[in-house]
Amino acid sequence: LSRRRLAFDVFAVVILICDLTWTPYALAFGVPHTRFLIWCDVGVACFWLIDIVASFMTSYYEDGELHEDFSSIAKHYLRGWFPLDSSIVLCDLATTIVGEVIQDGSVSGSLNVLRIAK
Numbered sequence: 001l002s003r004r005r006l007a008f009d010v011f012a013v014v015i016l017i018c019d020l021t022w023t024p025y026a027l028a029f030g031v032p033h034t035r036f037l038i039w040c041d042v043g044v045a046c047f048w049l050i051d052i053v054a055s056f057m058t059s060y061y062e063d064g065e066l067h068e069d070f071s072s073i074a075k076h077y078l079r080g081w082f083p084l085d086s087s088i089v090l091c092d093l094a095t096t097i098v099g100e101v102i103q104d105g106s107v108s109g110s111l112n113v114l115r116i117a118k
Contacts, residue, residue: 005058012051015044033099041096048089055081 025031055077059068067073 005054008051008054012047015047019044038096041092045089045092045096048085048092052082052085052089055085 026033026037031037056070056074058077059066059073060076061067062076067076
């Protein structure tokens with residue numbers, strides 16, 4: 001594991017912890033979705049998109065053998081975490097974009113509940 005990938009993964013854990021604490025807090029106390037928070041949401045979604053791309057370039061071990069070629073990595077990732085990763089990022093982007101477009105509190109609040117699922 002390279003130092004860059006390790007640092008990236010540590011940063012991912014920090015973002016995940018922040019997301020797991022901030023989302024329930026914001027939903028429970030009705031924190032208004034300011035422009036700053038919207039940009040934070042977009043930044044986090046972009047980070048997870050970069051993580052998906054990086055996962056296509058991350059070698060893996062299987063049965064004690066290191067697989068470094070792109071086709072093996074892509075097949076392994078597409079059969080493994082890719083469906084979950086991509087659906088979470090798409091839902092996150094959709095709730096951010098739709099939540100910004102829709103100003104009605106009841107609909108927007110319902111969309112924010114989807115963020116808990118991620």
